Amino acid sequence: MAPPAPGLDPRSLLGLFLFRLLLLLPPTAGEGGQGPVPRVKYLAGDGRRALSLFHQKGLQDFDTLLLSADGGTLYVGVREAVLALDIRDPGVPQLKSMIPWPASDKKKRECAFKKNNETQCFNFIRVLVSLNATHLYACGTFAFSPACTFIELKDSHLLPISEDKVVEGKGQSPFDPTHxxxxxxxxxxxxxxxxxxxxxxxxxxxxxxxxxxxxxxxxxxxxxxxxxxxxxxxxxxxxxxxxxxxxxxxxxxxxxxxxxxxxxxxxxxxxxxxxxxxxxxxxxxxxxxxxxxxxxxxxxxxxxxxxxxxxxxxxxxxxxxxxxxxxxxxxxxxxxxxxxxxxxxxxxxxxxxxxxxxxxxxxxxxxxxxxxxxxxxxxxxxxxxxxxxxxxxxxxxxxxxxxxxxxxxxxxxxxxxxxxxxxxxxxxxxxxxxxxxEFLAVPNSILELPCPHLSALASYHWGQGSAPAPRASSVVYNGSLLLVLRDGAGGLYQCWATENGFSYPVVSYWVDSQDQPLALAPDLAGIPRERVEAPLTRVGGGAALAAQRSYWPHFLTVTVLLALVLSGALILLLVAPLGALRGRGKVQGCGTLPPGEKAPLSREQHLPPPNDHRTAASSVGADSDHLGTEVV
Incomplete structure (x- = not known):
């Protein structure tokens, strides 16, 4: 940008300064580059996807995975259980066998007393490795008292765990499931x-x-x-x-x-x-x-x-x-x-x-x-x-x-x-x-769920599961659903496109909440896991995942601009009176003070150096209250 030309008035200078300031402001979320774009993209529900969601009522925290040597069985450590899934069929994984491994009631009571948090007082499987062709080795938190055990296999099926095979797992598994x-x-x-x-x-x-x-x-x-x-x-x-x-x-x-x-x-x-x-x-x-x-x-x-x-x-x-x-x-x-x-x-x-x-x-x-x-x-x-x-x-x-x-x-x-x-x-x-x-969200904050418009001829609407989006806690703005996070706001949100009488979900978001766990949600039946996207993960460009909207950068920007505008206006208000005062203070030649102005009351305070000016006393009038000096 070229430098400002000489002779610009203060208003132009202020406007130029604000324009340059705007150029220096960082872009807001969503204005960055699109980032890496995949060459091939499969939409939700596409039959070319290899695997779909496996879920079963009462099972949650699918944290530890182990693939068998032949690649046909996937062993999964969940909360208080170990699963064996048949994944040879590219469709939905089939449950081959499941063995429970819960923490004892005594350990759970001790954990609840120490932690005062019963949601973590279970046995979360954290280690699952293959010892040989006949045994697995597993370790879990065991209600903040780590334990390990050997699991026998028979034709890739899991055999029940006996208590005499359970040993202490300190140093092999964490105490806290979040570590x-x-x-x-x-x-x-x-x-x-x-x-x-x-x-x-x-x-x-x-x-x-x-x-x-x-x-x-x-x-x-x-x-x-x-x-x-x-x-x-x-x-x-x-x-x-x-x-x-x-x-x-x-x-x-x-x-x-x-x-x-x-x-x-x-x-x-x-x-x-x-x-x-x-x-x-x-x-x-x-x-x-x-x-x-x-x-x-x-x-x-x-x-x-x-x-x-x-x-x-x-x-x-x-x-x-x-x-x-x-x-x-x-x-x-x-x-x-x-x-x-x-x-x-x-x-x-x-x-x-x-x-x-x-x-x-x-x-x-x-x-x-x-x-x-x-x-x-x-x-x-x-x-x-x-x-x-x-x-x-x-x-x-x-x-x-x-x-x-x-x-x-x-x-x-x-x-x-x-x-x-x-x-x-x-x-x-x-x-x-x-x-x-996944990030589980600040209460009463605003969550933005974008809906990519893949077809310009389709009409779009939002729904929560099988019902319309709640009007009391959500509003549609520029195609996105703005959701106020409060009690009861969790669940499945989908943007549907309707074209020529045919409707299909464009994007699906699972807003996680404690009142509606993911594994037990009936709305997820038959929906591939890949379609349930992380609600608060923000990505740039394309069909972005939901992002938690923050108005703090906008507030700071508006505050700074408002302060600058007020400062500029104050400067302009001060510039004009100062210019007039400077013009009045300049005396060119001899003369008397302008009408309506009084001379200074103290001669000593206003007399210039004697080498530069000549002074003369003014006549004193009949009225003794008027006394003045003239500066020649």
Whole structure:
């Protein structure tokens, strides 16, 4: 924009300033780019979709999934039960068998007394792995008293659990069903990352089952911060990698800075003989960095997977990240790829060391007098000197920098799966499947449910289940349904299109609420799960999911503009009188004061310097009340 021409009046300058201010204002939600668009899109109810919704009355919290080796059976851990589903038919999954595994009444009473929250005092299945062809291993919260058990299989059917097979599951399953966790079975050995106590402030990385000794992290040495949250465990040739996020202790920040980590333990670790007994002697961790130039980093990892090596010569870990900070009131997500070679190189570099005098972390080189290298997967126990070094040097100096493959604002990805697919020309392509989270909404806030108009010749209307949308708590604006979230507002909302006498649902939203649980809703019978979309996940462009409307940016914008307009008007009101006063104060030549104005009462206060002006006393009239001086 060209600079303003000289001689503009104050009103033009004010208008130009406001115009430039408007150019600097950030766009509101929904005005950003459309983002990634899929090449092929299947509408709700399309027969080309592979699977549909499985639901059964009384079952909820389908959280843990395990696919059988032959790919024909899906084992599912739900609240207080384990299911075996036949998924060979591309239609609706069929229930093959179901075994209950509830927490005992005694444990539920103890949990309700301690937590004062009966909604969490159940057995939520959190670990479900395959030991061999005849047994599964499962762990659950068991009403804040973790427990594990072996489940016998017979022709892919589940046999009942006997009480004598239930063992303590502390360190393998979280106490709280809301805590994140991870577990992976490698060569008959279970590696778990979870919370190890009732309060949820003691994270642990532990190895159980199998012939090797049980090992865990040292809580006293603070290898893990109290708020560490594990999201994935990936085995490699000699080590097992754990991906998690925690508060960064090596950075000084005005607020608690969260950071993503990758930790490594060796499979052949046997613990120390005198030092670090029954503790990991190979535990190391490094920082994961997922960022784009000129933007805040995506510092919170949500999930990570490893793509098999047949896709490329170098194996990569693909991870989903979100940001600790919200830009414009919305969250953003990114998918970053990390080379397994870069991860290995970070663990072979320099260490970080905490200076106890300054409480700052500094770089520490690799010690030359310790062999083999501390933290390496050497055969046999390490020396006491190496273990003493490992107790304080568990954080690596080098960061593992990832390559952003996808960055999107207004949506929060929580899970992903990746696979390689070939096109008709034989070229391999990376396919990512991304899952989003649900957000259960601020009461009495306004929820906007968009309705994409796929046909310009159709008429559209909204309905709640089989009934029309309630007029008392909703209104249609520009095709979208504006819903006031209050008691009774939960349920299924659909936008219907009618054309030539044929009606079909364009989009469906499930507004979750405690008074109408998802699994028990009769309105969802026969509706594929994919059609029930997360109500408060905001995406850009196209048929967007519902977004919780926030008027705070608009309020701030209007307030700032109003303040600027009032300030400009006040300036204009002051400019004109000041200009007139300045004109009257300028005396060109000799003369008397204008009629109607009185001369100053104090001569000393208004006399200019004697070198520049000449003064003369005025005649004193008969009226002694009038006294004045003239400035010549």
């Amino acid at each position: 994140k966790h991870t577990a992976v079975l490698v060569d008959g050995t279970l590696y778990s990352g979870t919370m190890n106590n009732f309060l949820g402030n003691e994270p642990i990385l532990i190895r159980t089952l199998g012939p090797q000794p049980v090992l865990k992290t040292d809580t006293f040495l603070l290898w893990l911060q109290p708020d560490a949250s594990f999201v994935a465990a990936i085995p490699s040739t000699q080590v097992v990698y754990f991906f998690f996020e925690e508060t960064a202790s090596e950075f000084e920040f005005f607020d608690k800075l969260r950071t993503s980590r990758v930790a490594r333990v060796c499979k052949n670790d046997v613990g120390g003989e005198r030092l670090l007994q029954k503790k990991w002697t190979t535990f190391l961790k490094a920082q994961l960095l997922c960022t784009e130039p000129g933007q805040l980093p995506f510092n919170v990892i949500r999930h990570a997977v490893l793509l098999p090596a047949n896709f490329s010569s170098d194996q990569h870990v693909y991870a989903v990240f979100t940001s600790q900070w919200q830009i414009g009131g919305t969250r953003s997500s990114a998918v970053c790829a990390f080379s397994l070679k870069d991860i290995k190189r970070a663990f072979e570099g320099k260490y970080k060391e905490l200076n106890k005098e300054t409480s700052r972390w500094t770089t520490h080189g690799v010690p030359d007098d310790i062999s083999p290298r501390p933290g390496s997967c050497s055969v046999g126990p390490s020396s006491d000197k190496a273990l003493t070094f490992m107790k304080a040097h568990f954080l690596m100096d080098e960061q593992v920098v990832g390559t952003p493959l996808l960055v999107k604002s207004g949506v929060e990805y929580t899970r992903l799966a990746v696979e390689a697919a070939q096109d008709l020309d034989g070229h391999s392509h990376l396919v990512m499947y991304l899952g989003t989270s």
